[in-house]
Amino acid sequence: MNAPDRRAGANAGAEPAGRPHAGSGRYIGQRVRRKEDARLLTGRGQFVDDIALPGMLHVAFVRSPIARGRILGIDLDVARDVPGVHAIYTQQDLAHFNVDMLSFYLVSPEVETTPLANGRVAYVGEPVALVIADSRPIAEDAASLVVVDYAEEDPVVTIDDARSGPPVHPGCDDNIAAEMGEQEIDEDLQALLEGAPHLIRHRVVHQRISQSPMETRGVVVSREGAEELTLYITCQSPHLVARWVSLALGLPPGAIRVIAKDVGGGFGLKNHPWKEETAVILAALMFNRPLKWIEDRYENLIAANQAREQEMVLQVALDDDGRLLASHGDYSVNNGAFPQLSECNIAVHMFVWAAYRMPRYGFLTRGWYSNTIGYAAYRGPWAMESLIRETALDVAARRIGIDPIELRRRNLVTLQDQPTTSCMDLPLEDITPAECLEKLLAAFDVAAFRREQAAARKEGRYLGLGIATYIEPTGAAGAITTMTGELAQVRIEPTGKVTATMSTHSQGHGTATTMAQIFADRLGVPYEDVTVFEGDSSRGGFSPGAAGSRQGVIAGGAAIMAADLLAAKFRQLAAHLLDTSVDAIVIDEGMVRVDGAPDKCRPFADIACIAYGEPDRLPPGFEAGLEAQYRYQPPPMTFSSAANACVVEVDADTGFVRILRWISSEDCGNVINPAVVEGQIAGGLAQAIGMVLLEEVRFDARGNPLAATYKDYHLPAIADIPEFEFVHAGTASQSVGGMRGCGEGGAIIGAPTLVNAIADALAPFGEVPVDLPLTPTKLLSLIEGRDLSAKTVDDQHHFIADHPVTVPVSAAAESAPQAPQPAAAPTAEALVDGDWKMVLSTPMGPQEMTGHFETRGQALAGYLSSPEGQMDFTGSVDGANLKFDLKVDKPMKITLKYTLAVTGDKIAGKCKMGIFGSAKVTGQRA
C-alpha cells in the first residue's frame, strides 16, 4: 500500500455538525491500493462460472435463426433422445408462471415480453427453447437437434425500416416504442432558427454497440425448499435483482437470496435479469435441481441486449458573435424487439444544452421497435447529447470563423451565472464545465499546437485538436422508484477491527476499497483493519448498485454518516472508561489516547471488548456493542463537469487515426481515491475510442447479426488507447462528503473529443460526416473527395455470417411416425412409391436429398440422391412404415438406419447415425 499521510492525525467526530465534508485525509484522497486486487489478480475471484453446486445441471438455448416469423411447430423428440438430456422447455411449459418482465424502473413492458418465444420470434438469437442436460456440450448437442418450423416474414431491421415497415408487435399500430416532444417545430422556434445569422443543421448517426462486459451474462439458480431461491448472477446490484425477481415472478422477497461477489463489468447490460436469466430461474423452479447457464461470447454478441443505434439531427442557431440563439433536436433510437425499457431517451434533450446559455430549445424524440436484439443501457445512455452538441459547436465555429474554445467560453454557464435554470428547466447550482475548460487549457498549450499543426500541414501531415466540455448528472436519488439512497452499516468488532456492510456493488468499481478508505479515516483506524462486505442481497440494504454514477456520491455519504455516528458512540464509551471528557479523547490509528494523559492509552480492542462483553462497565443507558447504520438520502442530483482535449494525426494516405495525446480535466468533487477515479475515466474514454473508431454491431437486410465474434466486433485493445493525462478540478458538491459521480463521464465526453480532433485534422478536406464508426474507408473517402465505400452489400469474407444460429427450418412439425390403419389403408405401393424431397436435420445443419422408393410386397428398394451423389439401398416396408439401412464411408464408416412413416403427402421419421445419435427426417412428395 502507498504510505498514507499519517501526520494529519484523524480526529473523528470533531467535524462540525451539519454537512461533514471528506476533503482529503489520511486515506481519503490517497491512491490507496485496492483491497480487491490481490484476490482478482491471482485468479481467486468468485464469478458466476466459478460456482458449482452438487447436482447442478447445465442449460443451453435453442435460438431463432430468423429475425421475424411465426412458429408453426417445435419438435423436441430427437433432442430429448440425446443421452444426458433431462428436460427441454418451451414457453408453453413456462406459461403458468405469468412473468412480468419489468424494466429497471419496475414498470411492466409496453409489449408482451416472455422469457422464451411465445408463438412468434422477433429477432435472430431470440431464445425459443431451453435444454437441461448433464453438461453444456450435451445441452448444445440437443439444442441443435430441436426442430422449429417457422413461417418467416420480412423483418424490420433499421430505424428507417421501422418508420415505414409493418409493426414488429402484432396489435401495435406502428413501431413507435416511445415518443415525446412536438411533431412539428413550434412556429416561434422555427422563426428563430430561420431568422438567425447562422443556422447549423448537424446530423449524427451512432452505430449499435455491444456492452461487451469481460464476464458475459450468467446465472446459477438453486431452489432450496418450497419457495426459497438462491441466485448466483452476474449483475449490477444483488438487491435490485432480488427485488426484480420477487416482483417479476411473484415470489416472496424474503425467500430470494442473490449473490454476486465478483462481477466482470456491467456497463448497463446487467441492471436486471432479462429473457435468458428469467427462463433459467423458472426452469430451476420447475425442475428442482440447481441449474447453470453461462452465456458464451457468441451468445453475448448475438443475443444479449445492446445499446446506442441512434440518429439525431440538431439545428443550432447562432448570431455573428457565436452566441447561441435557439436549437431543435430530432432524435430516434432503435429499441429492438424487446427493450429492457421502451425508451425515447428524454435525457438526451434534458442535458443537450444544460451547460450552455441556450435561450430556446424544442425537440421530438422517438424510440422504434425493430426485429433486432432489445435495447439496454450502456454507460452514459444519453451520451448523444454531448456527441451532437460538441461536434455541432465545432462545425459552427468553423462556419462562423470563431475559435472553438472561444465559442464555448461565450456560451458556457459559469459558476458566476449560478444558481440558474437551463432551457429545459433544470436547476443548476454548481456546474463547472467552464472552469474545467480553463484548467484544461492551463495544462495544454493550444497556441503551440496550432503552430505545430500548421507546420505539419505543409509536410502533408494532418494533425487535429479536439476539445469538448460537458456536464454529467450523477448520484440521482428520490425521483425514480429504484434510484434510492444508500445504506452503510458499520461495526467496531470485539476484536477492534472494523467491518462494514454496504448497499453498494462493484463490477470493478473498487467500492470495497473506497468505502474502507472512508471508514478508516472517519473512525481513526488503519485501512488494513477495515473490511467492507457487499455483493449479497442478504447483507446490507436496498440500492440499485452501480447505475447512474452514484456509489461514490451516495454510499460515500452514507459511509461518512454511519462512521460518524459510530465514532461518537465509541468516543462516549472511551471517555467513560478512561474517566475523561469526550473532548479529551484523541483517536489515532486504532489507538485511543487522552489529551494530556499519555498513560491512558488503549487499543480499540480493549474498549470494544468491554462494549460487547461487560455490560456492567457501560455508561447508564448505553446500548451494548459498537454498531451504527445510516441510509443517506442525497440531493436529487449531483452534477459532474469536465473538459477534454485530444490530439490526433490522420494519415491522409490511409485514413488511419493515431491518437497522440489526451488530457481529461474533470470535476468530480472530492476524490476518495484518484486511482479509482482515473480508472473510471480511462475505462470510459477507452469505450469512447471504440465507439468512434472500431466497434459496430451490424446486421444484414434479413436481420442476421454480422459481428458474432471478436474477430468482427472490434473492441479497442491496449495498443489503441493512449496514456491519458488527468487534471482533477475538485469543487466539493452539496452532498455529504462533497463527492460527484465519475462512472460514465469518459464514455460520454470521449466520443465528441475524438470526433472533433479528427474533424479539425481533416478540415482542409471539408466536414467529416459523423457516421460512427469513422472507419479508414469513410475518412479516406472525405480525403479523396470520392466515395470509396463498399459497393456490394454482400459480406463474402465473413467469419460467421452464414452460420446458422440453430438448426434451421425443416418442413413438417406434426412429424411423429403414425401407425397406419391396416384395414382401410391403401396399398404400400400407392402410399410409398415415388420420389420424396427430404431433409435430414443433422448436428452439422440440414441436408437436403431426394428419396426414391419402390416397394414389392414387403420389400423396399430405392436410392437417396443429393449433390454429393446417389446411394442405393434395400429395406422393408410395413404398410406406410419404411425401414432401410445405408452404409456410408464418408466422412467415416457408419451405418445410417432410417425409420420413416408416410402420412398422405408427407414423410417423417428418424435416422440413427451410430455414435452420433439420431437425426430427424422430414419431407414431402416431390
Add this chain to the structure above:
Amino acid sequence: MKPAPFDYVAPSSIEEACAVLAEAHGGATVLAGGQTLMPLLNLRMSQPFILVDLANIAELKGVTRVDGGIRIGPMTRQCDAIDNKVLAHDLPVLVQALRHVGHHHTRNRGTVGGSIALGEPAAELPAAAVALKATIEVRSVRGTRQVPAAEFYIGPYMTVLEPDELVTGIRFPEWSLGHVTLFCELAQRPGDFALVGLVGALAIDSGKVARAGLAWFAMGPTPMRAKTAEQLLSGQSLAEIDPQAVAESAIADTAPFDDAQASADYRRTVGTRLFARTLREALNVTEAA
C-alpha cells in the same frame, strides 16, 4: 459454444498420421496449433469426426538449411520461427511477416504450417510463401508431392490439399544474401487480419534486380502474386525503378473484396500507395547501404 463430439488421435509419425487421414475418408481434421481451429470447433463451424493432433510428431518441427534453401517443418511454432537464427539470417522478410501473425499469445501455439495450410487470404504466411516461391511438401499414403505455393491456394480457406493429405514441409528457395526485403501491413488494430498487406523480396546482382518475388495479402480470395510487377522489375537496375509505376502494375494483379473493415476500392487505393511507399523506402535503404 462447445464443440460437437469428435474422436481424437495423436499419431507419433507422419506415416501414422497419413494412415489415419486415409482411413477417415475426409472425416478427419488436422490439429496443428489450433489458433483458428479451436474457435471453429467451439462455434461448431467445424464438426470433424476425428481430430488428428500433430503435436507428437517430432519430425514435423524445426528449421533446417537444405540444398539451396530452407525447409521449415510445419509444426514449427510461429514464436520459435521468429527466434530462429537461420531464418533471421537467410530470410529476414519471413521473420518480419511472422511478427505480424496474430498476437504474442497466439504465436506461442500457432504454427507455420497451420497458417500455410489454412489459406486465410488476409494472412501473412501464405502470401510470404507465394512471394518467396516456396514449395509446399505434401504427403499421403498415396505418396509425396511438391506443390508450388502459387498453385497451392485456390480460394478463401481452400487449397489443393486433398482430405487425406498432410503438409509435411515448406521449402523456401535461396534468396541470395543482401536481397531487398519488402513488407507492409495495414491492420485496424495490431494483430488483426490485414486490410492491405504486401510481402516480397528482390534478389540483386550487379545493381540489377536478378529475381523478384512479390505477393499481396487481403487483396483477393487467395494470396495474390504480383506477377506483372515481378516481370517489370526483373532485369531493371535499381536506379531506374519507378516505384509508382511498379505499384500500379502490382495492383493490377489483385482482386480485393468489400467487407466490414474496408472496401475493395479502399484496398486498391491504399494498396497502390503502400506498395510504392514500401518499395521506395526499401530502395532508399539499399542505396544508403
